[in-house]
Amino acid sequence: MSDVRPFGLWERILAVRYLRAKRKEGGVTLVSWISFIGILLAVATLIIVMSVMNGFRTELIGRMIGFNGDAYVNGPAINGANREPLLQRIRALPGVTQALPVLEAQALVVGPEQVSGAYVRGITPADLNATRIIATNIKDGSLKGFGEGEDGGDIIVVGSGLAQAAGVHVGDSLTLMSPNGPSTAFGSTPQRKAYTVGAIFTVGMSAYDSSFVYMPLSQAQLFFGRDASVDMVQVDLANADNIDHMRSLITHAAGPAAIVTDWRDRNHSFFTALQVERSVMRLILMLIVGIAVMNIISGLVMLVKNKGRDIAILRTMGASQGSVLRVFFMCGAMIGASATFAGLLIGALFCTFIDQIQTALEAITHTTLFGSDVYFLSKIPARIEWSEVAIVVAWSLLMSFVATLPPAWRASRLDPVEALRYE
Numbered sequence: 389m390s391d392v393r394p395f396g397l398w399e400r401i402l403a404v405r406y407l408r409a410k411r412k413e414g415g416v417t418l419v420s421w422i423s424f425i426g427i428l429l430a431v432a433t434l435i436i437v438m439s440v441m442n443g444f445r446t447e448l449i450g451r452m453i454g455f456n457g458d459a460y461v462n463g464p465a466i467n468g469a470n471r472e473p474l475l476q477r478i479r480a481l482p483g484v485t486q487a488l489p490v491l492e493a494q495a496l497v498v499g500p501e502q503v504s505g506a507y508v509r510g511i512t513p514a515d516l517n518a519t520r521i522i523a524t525n526i527k528d529g530s531l532k533g534f535g536e537g538e539d540g541g542d543i544i545v546v547g548s549g550l551a552q553a554a555g556v557h558v559g560d561s562l563t564l565m566s567p568n569g570p571s572t573a574f575g576s577t578p579q580r581k582a583y584t585v586g587a588i589f590t591v592g593m594s595a596y597d598s599s600f601v602y603m604p605l606s607q608a609q610l611f612f613g614r615d616a617s618v619d620m621v622q623v624d625l626a627n628a629d630n631i632d633h634m635r636s637l638i639t640h641a642a643g644p645a646a647i648v649t650d651w652r653d654r655n656h657s658f659f660t661a662l663q664v665e666r667s668v669m670r671l672i673l674m675l676i677v678g679i680a681v682m683n684i685i686s687g688l689v690m691l692v693k694n695k696g697r698d699i700a701i702l703r704t705m706g707a708s709q710g711s712v713l714r715v716f717f718m719c720g721a722m723i724g725a726s727a728t729f730a731g732l733l734i735g736a737l738f739c740t741f742i743d744q745i746q747t748a749l750e751a752i753t754h755t756t757l758f759g760s761d762v763y764f765l766s767k768i769p770a771r772i773e774w775s776e777v778a779i780v781v782a783w784s785l786l787m788s789f790v791a792t793l794p795p796a797w798r799a800s801r802l803d804p805v806e807a808l809r810y811e
Contacts, residue, residue, distance in 0.1 A: 399711055403718035406691060419687035424727045426680035431731025431784050432738065434673040438776055439739045441666050443769030449628070449659075451593050453651050454521035457622035458631060459638055460654075465645040467617045477641040478623060483634055486624040488515035491608045491617075497601070498563040499554025506550055508564065508601045510608025510618070516545070522589050522602065529558035529587035540604030543586035549598030551588045560585050564601070566612055579611055674783055681787040684720045688795035692716060692802070700804035713800035717792045724788020728781055736777075739770040 407420065465474055471489065478487040491510030496503060513535030517523050522545070523531065533543050546554075546562065556562050566579045583603075590597055609616060621642075625634055631650050639648045652659065692699070699712055738745065746768050750757055758768050 399715050400718065403715050403722065406695065406715070406719050407722060419683065419690060420723055423680070423683035423687050423723050424730075426683050427677070427724060427727035427784060427788065428731040428734065430673070430677040430680040431728050431780060432735040434670075434677060434780050435732065435735030435772070435777055436738050436770070437673060438666075438670060438780070439735070439770045439772045440742075440768060441669065442773050442776070443771040445659075445662060445666070446771050447769045448593075448662075449651075451521065451591055451596075452655060453628050454519075455591060455593070455596055456651065456654070458625040458628050459623040459635060459648060459650045461621040461623065461638065461642050461646050461648055462619075463645055463647045465643055466621050470643075470645075471618075471621075474642055474646070475621065478621070478638060481634070481637050481641055483626050483630060484623060484638075485626050486515070486518055486622075488512065488518075488622050489605065489618040490620050490622050491605060491612070491614060492619050493566065493608070493612045495601070496565040497550065497554055498565060499556050500560075501555030502553050504550070504553060506564075506599050506601050508566075508603050508608060508612075510603050510605040510612075512605045516602060521591050525589050525591050527588045527590045529585070531587055533586055534602075535604040535606075539610050540607030542581075542583050542607070543604075544583045545587045545589060545602035546585050547597040547600045548588050548590040549594055550601065551585065553598065556585050558585055558588060564611070579613070581611060674780075677780075677784050678787050681724060681784070681791045684723055684788060684791045685795055687723070688716060688720050688792060689798075691719065692795050692799040695799075696802060699799055699802050703802075703804040709800040712802075713796045716796035716799045717789075720792025720796065721789055724791070725785060728784040728788065731784070732777065732781055736772060739772050742768055742770045 461474070461478070466489065475487050475489070478484055488511060493508050495506055495508045497506045516534060517531055527548050531545065533541070534545060535541060536543070544562065546556070551557065554562060561582045562585055563580065563582045603611070605618070608614070623638055625631065628651070631652070635648060635650055639646070642648055702712060746757060
């Protein structure tokens with residue numbers, strides 16, 4: 389043996405030769421192809437599923453935070469003469485992009501085609517124009533005229549799902565009813581008023597598009613009998629991931645009479661369930677990768693059995709047990725490595741062109757594969773996290789290498805005399 393270095397040239401050539409198909413060894417080749425395809429599909433599936441779940445999480449958090457804000461200030465400090473100084477202190481904090489007083493209440497929406505419940509959010513015209521998720525997603529109409537007129541005027545902004553269900557368009561009249569109207573000597577009186585739809589927005593989440601109405605703050609205070617009070621001060625940050633540091637700054641700026649919470653408190657159970665589901669799904673799919681890799685053992689066991697005579701000849705020619713082990717280790721490792729990187733390529737391409745794939749499948753099947761009323765989003769999101777992909781690739785390679793060791797070890801321990809006795 390001229391090349392005795394570990395994983396030397398002759399060992400690599402022999403490993404590649406053993407993997408080539410021969411008619412009499414078709415069974416070994418078939419099992420090798422099954423192993424290759426199984427690992428490829430398992431790796432690609434793991435990458436696709438985890439990328440889609442990452443996309444879901446990113447889209448949901450982004451839209452929920454964009455619609456509802458990053459932090460919220462409640463308590464007696466947000467009403468009365470203390471509100472404006474409080475807003476100025478919070479707006480002066482580095483990292484705060486917006487701090488706005490918000491009134492939120494429930495009302496009955498009466499349209500030409502349907503009567504349904506809705507959340508009415510009272511907000512100033514300047515703050516609504518500064519809310520990017522609304523201002524940049526106006527489907528029809530415009531925010532011009534919102535807040536103009538006596539007590540804020542009668543123009544409202546409606547979600548696309550709610551407008552469609554109620555059967556109204558821009559310029560139509562939409563009646564709102566509230567059980568909590570102005571206070572009288574006999575208590576609160578129900579309030580009913582017709583408003584003009586000035587704009588229709590679509591943020592891409594049916595939970596918001598089908599249930600929210602924006603109303604000028606002063607008009608909402610009058611309609612719901614709130615005088616000059618609001619329900620909270622919503623705070624938007626430049627970086628939502630910096631919420632821990634910013635929450636302490638906002639708490640200090642708001643003062644001891646204020647209660648500060650953030651988006652994690654409002655949606656704790658939802659995002660905890662999402663994280664648990666993501667972790668469990670990752671574990672299940674990684675086990676599937678492990679199961680697919682086990683096919684390598686079957687293929688190598690058959691290969692070792694068919695190559696018993698060759699192993700014996702190699703041993704008599706001076707090949708060491710380590711050389712034989714490395715030859716068959718490389719046979720299995722090449723199957724696992726090539727399948728892993730092929731699965732990585734297919735998974736990455738699928739995630740990159742997932743929108744086109746969804747569109748093509750919907751055109752072929754004439755069905756909606758991803759209904760926004762069921763999945764909250766209007767299209768399948770996919771976000772590849774390369775650190776997670778690296779873990780998937782490393783796991784697949786590790787399992788492939790481990791799976792090759794038992795049959796390779798068995799081949800290296802084969803006795804040349806026993807192997808040649810019946811030849």
